[in-house]
Amino acid sequence: MSNNNLPEIFETFADARKKGFLTMKAEKDKGRNVVGIFCTYTPREIIYAADALSVSLCSTSEETIPEAEKRLPKNLCPLIKSSYGFAITDKCPYMYFSDLIVGETTCDGKKKMYELLGEVKDTHVMQLPHTRNSYSFELWKNEIKELIKKLEEKFNVEITEEKLKDAIKLCNEERNVMKEFFSLAKLVPSPVKGTEMHDVMNSSNFKFDKKEFFEEIRKTTQNMKERYDKGETPFTKDTPRILITGCPTGGVVDKVIKQIEEIGGSVVCIENCVGTKNFEMLVDEENKDPIEAIAERYINIPCSIMTPNDGRMERIKQYIEDYKVDGVVDVTLTACHTYAIETEKVRRTVEGLGKSYLAIETNYSNSDAPQLRTRLEAFVEML
Ligand code: BJ8
Numbered sequence: 543m544s545n546n547n548l549p550e551i552f553e554t555f556a557d558a559r560k561k562g563f564l565t566m567k568a569e570k571d572k573g574r575n576v577v578g579i580f581c582t583y584t585p586r587e588i589i590y591a592a593d594a595l596s597v598s599l600c601s602t603s604e605e606t607i608p609e610a611e612k613r614l615p616k617n618l619c620p621l622i623k624s625s626y627g628f629a630i631t632d633k634c635p636y637m638y639f640s641d642l643i644v645g646e647t648t649c650d651g652k653k654k655m656y657e658l659l660g661e662v663k664d665t666h667v668m669q670l671p672h673t674r675n676s677y678s679f680e681l682w683k684n685e686i687k688e689l690i691k692k693l694e695e696k697f698n699v700e701i702t703e704e705k706l707k708d709a710i711k712l713c714n715e716e717r718n719v720m721k722e723f724f725s726l727a728k729l730v731p732s733p734v735k736g737t738e739m740h741d742v743m744n745s746s747n748f749k750f751d752k753k754e755f756f757e758e759i760r761k762t763t764q765n766m767k768e769r770y771d772k773g774e775t776p777f778t779k780d781t782p783r784i785l786i787t788g789c790p791t792g793g794v795v796d797k798v799i800k801q802i803e804e805i806g807g808s809v810v811c812i813e814n815c816v817g818t819k820n821f822e823m824l825v826d827e828e829n830k831d832p833i834e835a836i837a838e839r840y841i842n843i844p845c846s847i848m849t850p851n852d853g854r855m856e857r858i859k860q861y862i863e864d865y866k867v868d869g870v871v872d873v874t875l876t877a878c879h880t881y882a883i884e885t886e887k888v889r890r891t892v893e894g895l896g897k898s899y900l901a902i903e904t905n906y907s908n909s910d911a912p913q914l915r916t917r918l919e920a921f922v923e924m925l
Contacts, residue, residue, distance in 0.1 A: 555738075555745040562597070562748030563635040569595060569750065570639055575697045578640030578663075580625060581648055582815045582843055583670055585686055585836050587825065589644070590709035591701045592693040598747035599643070600634035601625035602792035604906035613658065619878045620793060620906040622651045629662055637663070642696055644689065646670040648847045649880055666692050672848055674841055683837040690833075706832040710825045712752055719756045720746065720821040723763045726770070727810040728865050731777035733770035736786070736799045736809020744792060744816050781808040782925035785861055787854075787888060788873035789881050790815045793906040798873055801915050807922040810865045813858060814873070819843065822857070846880035854884070855891045862895055868925045869898035871918070876905040898925055 570576065575594040579586070580601065589596040600606075606627025607620060613630075614623055628634035637643075643665040647653040659665050668685045671678030690701050723742060726734050742759065749755035769775065784807045791798060791814055799809050813819060823842060826835040844853035861867065870892045874881045885901045892899040900921045904910055 555741040558741075558745035558748040562750065563639070565750050566595065566597065566636065566639050575641050576636075576639045577693075578636055578643045579645075580643075580652070581646050582820050582845070583646045583648060583668075583840055584644050585689070585840050587706060587709040587713050587832075587836050588686065588689050588693060588701065590712060591690075591705040592697055592699050593705075594641075594693065594697060595750055597636045597640070597750075599625060599637050599640070600628040602906070603628075604793070606631050606633055607906065614655065617877050618651050619649075619789075619875050621790065621875055621878075622655050624793065624906060626655050626659060629659055642666060642692075644668065648845065649878070651877070664696070670847075671841070673850075674848065679837065679841060682841050683833060686833055686837050686840075703832060706836070707827070710827055710832060710835065714824045714827060715756060716746065716752060717821045717824055719759045719763075721818075723759050723766075724811070724818060724821070726763060726766050729770050730783075730866060731775045731779050731781055732783070732808050732810050733766045733775045735776055735803055736784075736812065737795065737803060739809070740791065740795050740799055740812060740816060743812070743818075743820065746820075776803075777808040781806065782868045782922055783808050783810045783866055784922075784925075785809075785811040785813060785858070785865060785867040785870045786817070786873060787813040787858060787870060788885075789875040789878050791873060792816050794873065794875075794904055797904060797908065797911045797914055798871065798902070798918075801911070802871065802918055802922065805915065805919045805922050807869075807918075807925070810867065811861050813854075813861055815845075818861075819845070846878075846884040851884065855887060858888065858891055859895065862892070862897055867897060869900065869921060871921070872899065872901045874901065874903045876903055 577589045577594050577596050578599040579596055580599055586596045601621050601624045603624055607623045609631050610623040610627035614626060629637050632638060643663050645656040645665060646668045647670050656665055656667050668689060671681050694701055724739055784802055786809055802809055823839050825839045844851055844857060872885050872888050889899045902914060
């Protein structure tokens with residue numbers, strides 16, 4: 543693989559969602575079971591231990607929102623409306639192939655939407671506690687056991703301790719491979735664009751041959767390092783370095799990350815569920831019972847639906863240092879109350895370190911793209 547191929551390589555990651563469904567169809571034809579998921583809290587290890595495929599369901603396009611709004615309130619987060627819209631219009635091939643959907647009681651909007659989703663697809667909802675203490679941990683551990691029971695019954699399989707341990711190893715390997723990839727952007731100047739990182743991280747949801755995917759990522763990381771060593775980077779050492787945080791950016795990547803880079807910024811870190819949040823923290827492979835270890839890793843994910851959620855602030859501080867960040871853009875999707883309220887704490891954290899902070903609220907429509915561009919331009923110029 544030579545450096546000249548890099549744009550094409552990134553295209554294959556960008557196309558992963560479109561192409562993945564052919565692989566999925568082939569797997570379905572062979573009798574493989576599929577579990578559709580929506581959230582980073584879904585313990586994928588359990589799905590793999592049931593020998594099923596896990597796939598992120600479509601939720602990033604405004605195309606299906608008008609249909610969803612016939613049943614859901616208009617002033618609801620676009621991610622929830624889009625997800626439900628895809629389910630009722632049959633426009634998401636992954637939803638179509640899913641034998642079961644697993645959701646969690648994260649925000650109010652999602653958990654209530656799952657009730658309606660259950661009318662069109664078999665939907666198993668895990669009761670996710672919103673705080674971390676010994677009682678909530680026991681509850682969450684039980685929810686993981688309930689998920690095991692559900693998958694065993696649904697797919698007529700046995701989820702053994704050995705299968706769980708293998709699945710833990712596989713998911714940890716993915717986390718390590720991805721971490722090495724996104725750590726590339728710690729280099730100055732970063733050899734990788736934010737949009738490219740976004741595509742690669744997002745593609746992990748649609749690459750079903752995991753070992754092959756890990757190899758692709760390792761090669762890409764290696765190539766990017768060579769690109770950096772030769773001084774071939776899309777940025778200069780003076781390009782302002784930006785961290786993205788907040789709600790998942792799958793539906794707003796062009797308006798936010800692409801626009802930032804078009805106007806002269808370098809997105810070096812994406813601290814959300816499309817980005818690093820999905821890959822940080824390993825499940826303990828050595829010292830704990832697998833269910834205990836899985837429960838522990840997942841309950842510690844620092845999403846704004848948790849209270850308190852100080853882990854997110856600590857992580858942002860660490861990233862600002864590690865990625866030499868100049869400014870933080872905090873993205874809230876319209877009507878996402880938990881992330882909207884948390885912007886205050888994020889602002890204090892970022893400004894406390896003497897860095898610049900910008901909060902934006904947006905949805906999946908393109909109508910505010912020019913206005914956002916003006917605000918992002920002013921922000922990047924100031925850095
Ligand atoms: S772990 S960020 S994927 S809950 S944006 S639907 S919170 S109203 S997506 Fe999320 Fe899991 Fe957390 Fe990640 Fe609700 Fe907010 Fe909409 Fe959200």
